[in-house]
Amino acid sequence: xxxxxxxxxxxxxxxxxxxxxxxxxxxxxxxxxxxxxxxxxxxxxxxxxxxxxxxxxxxxxxxxxxxxxxxxxxxxxxxxxxxxxxxxxxxxxxxxxxxxxxxxxxxxxxxxxxxxxxxxxxxxxxxxxxxxxxxxxxxxxxxxxxxxxxxxxxxxxxxxxxxxxxxxxxxxxxxxxxxxxxxxxxxxxxxxxxxxxxxxxxxxxxxxxxxxxxxxxxxxxxxxxxxxxxxxxxxxxxxxxxxxxxxxxxxxxxxxxxxxxxxxxxxxxxxxxxxxxxxxxxxxxxxxxxxxxxxxxxxxxxxxxxxxxxxxxxxxxxxxx
Ligand SMILES: Nc1ncnc2c1ncn2[C@@H]1O[C@H](COP(=O)(O)OP(=O)(O)OP(=O)(O)O)[C@@H](O)[C@H]1O
Ligand SMILES: [Mg+2]
Numbered sequence: 302x303x304x305x306x307x308x309x310x311x312x313x314x315x316x317x318x319x320x321x322x323x324x325x326x327x328x329x330x331x332x333x334x335x336x337x338x339x340x341x342x343x344x345x346x347x348x349x350x351x352x353x354x355x356x357x358x359x360x361x362x363x364x365x366x367x368x369x370x371x372x373x374x375x376x377x378x379x380x381x382x383x384x385x386x387x388x389x390x391x392x393x394x395x396x397x398x399x400x401x402x403x404x405x406x407x408x409x410x411x412x413x414x415x416x417x418x419x420x421x422x423x424x425x426x427x428x429x430x431x432x433x434x435x436x437x438x439x440x441x442x443x444x445x446x447x448x449x450x451x452x453x454x455x456x457x458x459x460x461x462x463x464x465x466x467x468x469x470x471x472x473x474x475x476x477x478x479x480x481x482x483x484x485x486x487x488x489x490x491x492x493x494x495x496x497x498x499x500x501x502x503x504x505x506x507x508x509x510x511x512x513x514x515x516x517x518x519x520x521x522x523x524x525x526x527x528x529x530x531x532x533x534x535x536x537x538x539x540x541x542x543x544x545x546x547x548x549x550x551x552x553x554x555x556x557x558x559x560x561x562x563x564x565x566x567x568x569x570x571x572x573x574x575x576x577x578x579x580x581x582x583x584x585x586x587x588x589x590x591x592x593x594x595x596x597x598x599x600x601x602x603x604x605x606x607x608x609x610x611x612x613x614x615x616x617x618x619x620x621x622x
Pocket of ligand 2: 349
């Protein structure tokens with residue numbers, strides 16, 4: 302059985318201008334102990350896919366539909382509030398894109414982490430605080446005693462990310478979802494945080510999902526990659542294969558846009574054109590308006606995600622067996 306099993310997930314938001322189709326039929330799975338990278342440009346539906354999985358999107362603004370939305374065999378689509386809270390407390394934790402989603406500015410880091418430990422583990426106050434200290438040390442925060450007493454705004458970006466990871470680990474999840482865990486950080490700190498997450502994954506045997514818009518970030522971190530665009534999955538494959546032989550032209554464009562280092566400077570090459578408008582997505586393949594290979598069929602018919610060899614799928618009319 303897969304730990305994560307998503308089939309044909311669709312998520313839309315009611316907006317004053319119309320309906321935003323944020324996720325348009327996403328199918329993906331994750332095995333126990335495996336690590337998965339979710340990549341794609343801004344607005345491709347990466348965060349919404351996993352916020353929907355965690356059932357953190359509220360009706361009536363958000364509508365979630367799926368053929369399957371399961372975590373470790375539990376149906377999340379029809380789960381009640383109690384079941385959802387149990388799953389979030391024991392099975393899965395998420396590190397959010399915005400640190401302030403995880404921390405309340407009014408309480409100390411120590412109070413907040415130990416509160417979660419107390420709620421989920423029936424632990425006393427003193428023992429929970431000791432565990433919180435241990436977790437801060439585990440995420441390599443140098444002065445855990447001092448940080449326990451600090452408020453979120455007193456920490457640097459990198460420290461806050463580490464504290465968020467400590468918070469996420471506090472209920473010993475079997476799956477950690479890290480949404481853009483490194484965007485706001487400088488390159489060296491980014492690399493340290495990613496290394497920390499992978500070390501923790503190997504140590505605990507948990508499964509890992511890293512969401513990022515930068516394919517370069519996860520090149521050496523995850524087992525498999527899911528490439529998303531316009532609310533759809535464009536390609537799935539083993540990380541090495543994705544880099545060595547990308548099937549979808551969008552994946553190729555993403556690889557070419559990885560910031561390189563030229564004469565010591567980071568150089569960002571953007572993919573020409575702009576992402577689709579989620580209020581009125583293009584017909585056919587969502588990437589066709591920007592794709593050099595696109596023809597009439599790409600503009601009119603949406604390609605399904607088809608398998609090519611072992612563990613490999615892509616949604617593109619131009620890929621041949
Ligand atoms: N609460 C919301 N209400 C309305 N529209 C939303 C909401 N959340 C997301 N969207 C829209 O859904 C689409 C997908 O958003 P999502 O946040 O999943 O993108 P993303 O791939 O995570 O991008 P980024 O890299 O910028 O984080 C976007 O068009 C976004 O504007
Ligand atoms: Mg996002």
